[in-house]
Amino acid sequence: MLKTNKDKLVCQSVLGEITSPLGGVNPYRVGPDGTAAIYPGVGGITYNLRIGDMAGGLFADHVEPGVSLSNFAKFAGQDGPNRALNLFSCAGNIAKVISGEAKGETGRVTGKHGGIEHVLIDFEPAVLEELAIGDKIQVKACGCGLRIEGSPVKTMNLSPPLLEAMPLKDLGDGRLEVPVTHRIPARIMGSGIGSSHSQSGDYDIQLFDEATIKEFGLDDLRLGDFVAIIDADASYGRIFKTGGVVIGIVVHSNCHTAGHGPGVMVAMSSAEGLIVPKIDPQANLKEYFKKL
Numbered sequence: 040m041l042k043t044n045k046d047k048l049v050c051q052s053v054l055g056e057i058t059s060p061l062g063g064v065n066p067y068r069v070g071p072d073g074t075a076a077i078y079p080g081v082g083g084i085t086y087n088l089r090i091g092d093m094a095g096g097l098f099a100d101h102v103e104p105g106v107s108l109s110n111f112a113k114f115a116g117q118d119g120p121n122r123a124l125n126l127f128s129c130a131g132n133i134a135k136v137i138s139g140e141a142k143g144e145t146g147r148v149t150g151k152h153g154g155i156e157h158v159l160i161d162f163e164p165a166v167l168e169e170l171a172i173g174d175k176i177q178v179k180a181c182g183c184g185l186r187i188e189g190s191p192v193k194t195m196n197l198s199p200p201l202l203e204a205m206p207l208k209d210l211g212d213g214r215l216e217v218p219v220t221h222r223i224p225a226r227i228m229g230s231g232i233g234s235s236h237s238q239s240g241d242y243d244i245q246l247f248d249e250a251t252i253k254e255f256g257l258d259d260l261r262l263g264d265f266v267a268i269i270d271a272d273a274s275y276g277r278i279f280k281t282g283g284v285v286i287g288i289v290v291h292s293n294c295h296t297a298g299h300g301p302g303v304m305v306a307m308s309s310a311e312g313l314i315v316p317k318i319d320p321q322a323n324l325k326e327y328f329k330k331l
Contacts, residue, residue, distance in 0.1 A: 040203060041187050041188075041190070041202075041207055041209060042187070042188040042189075043185060043186065043187055043188060043199060043202065043203075044184070044185065044186050044188060045185065045199035047184070048181055048182065048183070048184055048185060048199065049181070049183070049184075050179060050180065050181040051127060051180050051181075052177050052178070052179060052180065053110075053120075053123050053124045053127050053128060053177070053178050053180045054110055054120070054124065054175060054176070054177050054178070055108030055109055055110045055121075055124050055158055055175070055176055055178070056108065056109065056110070056111065056173055056174060056175045056176065057083070057084060057106055057107065057108060057170060057171070057172050057173060057174050057176065058081075058082040058083065058107045058108065058109045058157065058172070059082055059083060059172050060079065060080060060081065060082040060083040061080065061081060061082055068100050068294075068295050068296055069296070070295045070296065070297070071247055071296075071297040076098075076295070078098060078099055078100035078295065079098070079099050079100070079102055080099070080100050080101050080102060081101050081102070081103055081107060081152065081155045081157065081291075082103070082107045082155070082157070083107060083172060084105075084106055084107075084167055084170050084171075084172065085102060085103060085104055085105060085106075085107075086164070086167050086168070088102060088104045088105070088262070088292070089104050089105055089161055089262070089325075090104055090105075090149050090161050090261075090262050090263030090323065090324045090325045090328075091261055091262065091263055091323055091324075091325035092104065092261060092262050093259065093260070093261055093262075094260040094261055094262050094264075094289050094291075094292050094293055094301040095246065095258065095260060095292070095293040095301065096293075097292055097293070099292045099293070100292070100293075100294050100295050100296070101152075101155075101291055101292065101294050101299070101302075102291060102292040103152055103157060103159050103290070103291050103292075104149065104159060104161065104262045104263075104291070104292075105146070105149065105159060105160055105161045105162055105167070106146070106159065106160040106161075106162060106167070106170065106176070107152075107157045107158075107159060107160075108124065108134075108157060108158040108159070108160060108176055108178075109121055109124070109155075109156065109157055109158075110123075110124045118156075121156055122156075122239075124158055124178070125151050125156050125157075125158055125239040125240070126183070126238050126239050127180040127182075127183050128148050128151065128158045128178045128180050129148060129180065129181065129182030129183065129185075129196050129197055129198045129201075130147075130148055130149060130150060130182075130196055130197055130198060130201055130288060130304070130306070130324065131147055131148060131182075131197065131198035131200055131201030131204075131324075131327075131328070131331060132147065132148040132178050132179055132180055132181060132182065132198050133145055133146075133147060133178070133179045134146045134147060134148055134160045134176050134177070134178045134179075135176065135177050135178075135179070136166075136170065136174060136175075136176050137175050137176065137177050138174050138175040139169075139170065139171050139173075139174035139175075140169045140170075140171065141162075141166050141169035141170050141174065144162065144166045144169070146160045146161050146162035146163075146166065146176075147160065147161050147328055147331070148160055148161075148178060148198075149161045149262075149263060149288070149290065149324055150196075150241065150288055150289075150290030150291070150302075150304045151196065151239050151240055151241065151290065151304050152240065152241055152290055152291050152302055153231050153234070153239065153240020153241050153242070153302075154230075154231075154240070156239070156240070158178065159290060159291070160176060160178075161324075161328075181198055181199065182195075182196065182197050182198040182199060182201075183195075183238070185197060185198075185199055185202060187202075187207075187215070190209075190213065190215060191213045191309065191311065191313055192213075192215045192307055192308070192309045192313055192314055193274045193307065193308045193309070194306065194307050195237060195238055195305060195306065195307075195308075196237075196238065196239075196288075196304055196305060196306055197306050197307075200331050201324075201327060201328075201331065204327040204328075204330040204331060205217070205218065205265075205322075205327060206218055206319075208317075210315060213311075213313045214313050214314075214315050215307075215309075215313060215314055215315065216315045216316075216317050217265070217267070217286050217307065217314055217315070217316055217317065218265065218316075218317050218318075218319035218321070218322035219264075219265045219266050219267040219286065219316045219317065219318065219319065219322050220260070220261070220264040220265060220266060220318070220319065220320055220322050220323065221255060221256060221257060221260060221264065221266045221267070221318075222255060222266070222267050222269055222316055222318070223244055223255060223257070223266050223267065223268045223269065224251065224255065224268075224269055224270065225268055225269060225270040225271040225279050225280075226251075226270075226279075227244060227245045227246075227248065227251055227300075228242055228243070228244060228245070228268060228271065228277075228279075228303075229242070229243045229244070229245040229298040229299060229300060230242060230243040230298045230299045231243055231277060231302070232277045232278070232279075233276065233277060233278070234276055234277050235275075235276050236275060236276060237273040237274075237275065237276070237277055237305040237308070240304070241287075241290050241291070241302035241303055241304045241305075242277050242302065242303060242305075243294065243298070243299045243300040243301065243302050243303070244257070244260070244266075244289075244300040244301050244302075244303060245298060245299070245300045246293060246300045246301070247297075247300075260289055260293075260301055261289065261323060262289055262290070262291070262292070262301075263288065263289060263323045263324035263325050264288070264289045264322065264323050265286060265287070265288055265306065265322040265323065265324075266286070266287055266288075266289060266303060267284055267285070267286055267314070267316035268284070268285040268286075268287060268303070269284060269316075270282065270283060271283050271284070271285040271308075272285065272308055272309075272310040273285045273287075273305040273308040274308040274309075274310055277305070280310055282310075282311070282312040283308070283309060283310045283311070283312055284308070284309050284312050284313075284314040284315075284316065285305055285307070285308045285314075286305075286306045286307035286308070286314060286316070287303035287304055287305050287306055288303065288304050288306055288324065289301050289302070289303055290302045290303065290304045
């Protein structure tokens, strides 16, 4: 097991409530081919989509698996509480329901969705049935600042237990072998690229080019998959970087709008390419959560 600085990290509570799905005045989503439709989208409680399920093939656009959280409180007229919820929640953190019929039940953070600024939580199906929009959920946030001792690979948005559950391998010379389900070329990364930091939010895999989908086998991406983005860096802002490698977690469903697709939350990054991706179909949050 790789040594980390987990004993130096702060663990704090952050709070959110289950959001409502949103609809626009113009409800149509127009694809790059000019077709338009009205799709279910972000927010709410999604009963039939969880980590481990396919990210594509649905009549959906940006749908978030499980439960979507936001903090609507204002501090000095600003959205500080929601920014804290998004910055400090990490994949694998325990989330406890503190109001409503499901009070006392727990789930785990699976990811963060930028733009809408939601934190996503996985619960068992029986718990989902008891939840309601507006229920409050408290996250035991721990993972901000997590690093692997002696490694130049930057980690973020991961809880210490989740990092320990991942079958990582130190290859020497600073290189770290990381299991992933897919390798993704940076050229198809879209919405979210150019963000000034990677500690919250995500960026999208564009799936509009059939040749690339076939070449890299991207038609079976699943929610919760760990993927490697090749020729990229997200140590700070998300950029194209020849030789760099980013590891991310697929957090929301495929999309139909130009520049969008399944969202990826950054989990690791190496501008120098010291991350060595190893293809493993089991590299998914659903499998790793079994070890927590």
